[in-house]
Amino acid sequence: xxxxxLVPAGALAALVVLFALGLTxxxxxxxxxxxxxxxxxxxxxxxxxGRLDVDSLRGQVVLVNFWAxxxxxxxxxxxxxxxxxxxxxxxxxxxxxxDLPAAQQWLARHGNPFSVIAQxxxxxxxxxxxxxxxPETFVVDASGVIRHKHVGPLTRAAWQAEIAPLLxxx
Amino acid sequence: xxxxxxxxxxxxxxxAAQDAAPEAEARYYALIAELRCLVCQxxxxxxxxxxxAADLREQVRAQxxxxxxxxxxxxxxxxxYGDFVRYRPAFEGMTVLLxxxxxxxxxxxxxxxxxxxxRSRRAPAPVAPDSQRLRALLDEKRP
Numbered sequence: 001x002x003x004x005x006l007v008p009a010g011a012l013a014a015l016v017v018l019f020a021l022g023l024t025x026x027x028x029x030x031x032x033x034x035x036x037x038x039x040x041x042x043x044x045x046x047x048x049x050g051r052l053d054v055d056s057l058r059g060q061v062v063l064v065n066f067w068a069x070x071x072x073x074x075x076x077x078x079x080x081x082x083x084x085x086x087x088x089x090x091x092x093x094x095x096x097x098x099d100l101p102a103a104q105q106w107l108a109r110h111g112n113p114f115s116v117i118a119q120x121x122x123x124x125x126x127x128x129x130x131x132x133x134x135p136e137t138f139v140v141d142a143s144g145v146i147r148h149k150h151v152g153p154l155t156r157a158a159w160q161a162e163i164a165p166l167l168x169x170x
Numbered sequence: 171x172x173x174x175x176x177x178x179x180x181x182x183x184x185x186a187a188q189d190a191a192p193e194a195e196a197r198y199y200a201l202i203a204e205l206r207c208l209v210c211q212x213x214x215x216x217x218x219x220x221x222x223a224a225d226l227r228e229q230v231r232a233q234x235x236x237x238x239x240x241x242x243x244x245x246x247x248x249x250x251y252g253d254f255v256r257y258r259p260a261f262e263g264m265t266v267l268l269x270x271x272x273x274x275x276x277x278x279x280x281x282x283x284x285x286x287x288x289r290s291r292r293a294p295a296p297v298a299p300d301s302q303r304l305r306a307l308l309d310e311k312r313p
Contacts (some may be wrong), residue, residue, distance in 0.1 A: 030208055033252040040250075097221075123225055131251040132208035133221050 023101040032130050032149040038130040039064070039140050044118035047100055052092075052118040057140055061167050062090045064138040065114070065154075066126055068098035069106035071134040077153035078110055084159070085113035089167070096126050096134050139166050193234045194234050201230050201240060205247060215256065226255075 034040070043053040057064070065081065067074045085091055093114030095103045100119055107114075119128055129138065130149075139148040147166050150158055199216065205226065207218035215223040215230075226247065233243045244256065253259045261269050 027211065030254045033249060033303060125227060125230065128250060128254070164265065 004039075007104060029151045030120060030132070032146075034130055034138075034146045034147060039138070039144050039146050040125070042118070042120075042125040042128065044094075044120055044125060046119065047104065047117055052116055054144065057092065058144045060090060060142050062092055062140050063163070064071075064092045064094060064140055066094045066096045066129070066131045066134050068096045068134050068137045069102045070098060072095075072136045073153045075110065077137075078113070078136055079153070080154055080156060080159065081113035082111050085115070090115050094120050094125065096131065097118050097123040137163075139163055141166070195241060198231055198234055201234075201243060202227050205230070205244075206255050206257050208251055208254065 039054050039057065043105055046052050061132050081091060091114050093112075093116070095117055097120070099121075100142045105114070105115070118125075123131075129136075133151070135153055137150040138146050141147050148162055150162065154163075189196070202216040203214050205215045207213050207215045207220055207223045209220035209222050210218045213223075215226045217223075229246070230243055233246065238246075247255045253265065259265045259268065
């Protein structure tokens with residue numbers, strides 16, 4: 001007789017665990033289908049008057065950071081990006097839907113962590129990369145494959161747990 | 171005069187363009203209603219005011235104009251944003267539970283209900299009243 005009540009009680013316990021796990025996840029972070037795939041092609045102007053294309057990223061692990069001067073959360077991760085840049089991490093800045101003068105002014109004021117900047121004026125490259133809000137940071141390995149995507153301001157915890165292990169230890 | 175003529179030509183042109191593509195319009199509205207906005211997550215890109223939704227609508231419109239099929243357009247977006255953009259995700263390994271789960275649950279509930287009813291039918295019938303004793307009791311009460 002007691003076994004009959006164990007079945008629904010067990011089912012309820014399983015549901016509670018499932019929902020509890022669901023509550024710990026952030027629904028605004030949508031997994032990217034691009035992980036493990038080659039970085040989507042682009043060819044964008046740089047502030048210096050040149051072009052930057054996807055093939056020029058190859059040869060070392062780079063962070064590709066979609067950012068804008070109008071983006072407040074970008075300021076939140078900025079000190080960390082500056083620190084990473086100083087420690088030798090190569091960061092590509094994708095100026096997402098943002099005028100170049102505004103971006104340059106912002107960088108002059110807060111410091112420039114980017115080794116190169118590409119101007120994604122209409123956000124078309126952002127769309128190809130599946131960007132839905134700035135800042136977003138991609139880790140692209142030496143062979144040009146996307147290994148990780150971080151949505152929202154990069155934090156030290158996320159850097160240490162998820163991104164640093166993808167970099168060659170030096 | 172030339173301005174009026176130009177305006178007339180423009181109006182006629184717009185009307186013609188609209189007439190030429192009622193089917194494309196219908197496809198456009200059907201598609202954007204079933205694509206989900208990633209910023210305002212419980213709105214379709216037809217409903218959302220987010221700049222991203224506007225970009226995605228523009229993509230859908232441009233791709234319809236370029237002659238791409240609905241399936242190609244949906245593939246284009248899922249390749250970038252994942253199954254999340256679809257209000258009707260494809261039936262595949264990851265989504266089997268999503269599509270079949272409710273029916274499995276319904277079936278399980280049905281089985282439990284049938285077992286429950288069968289069990290209650292098999293339960294022993296209430297003890298037959300002793301009619302003689304009942305009669306005696308009734309007679310007793312009779313004035």
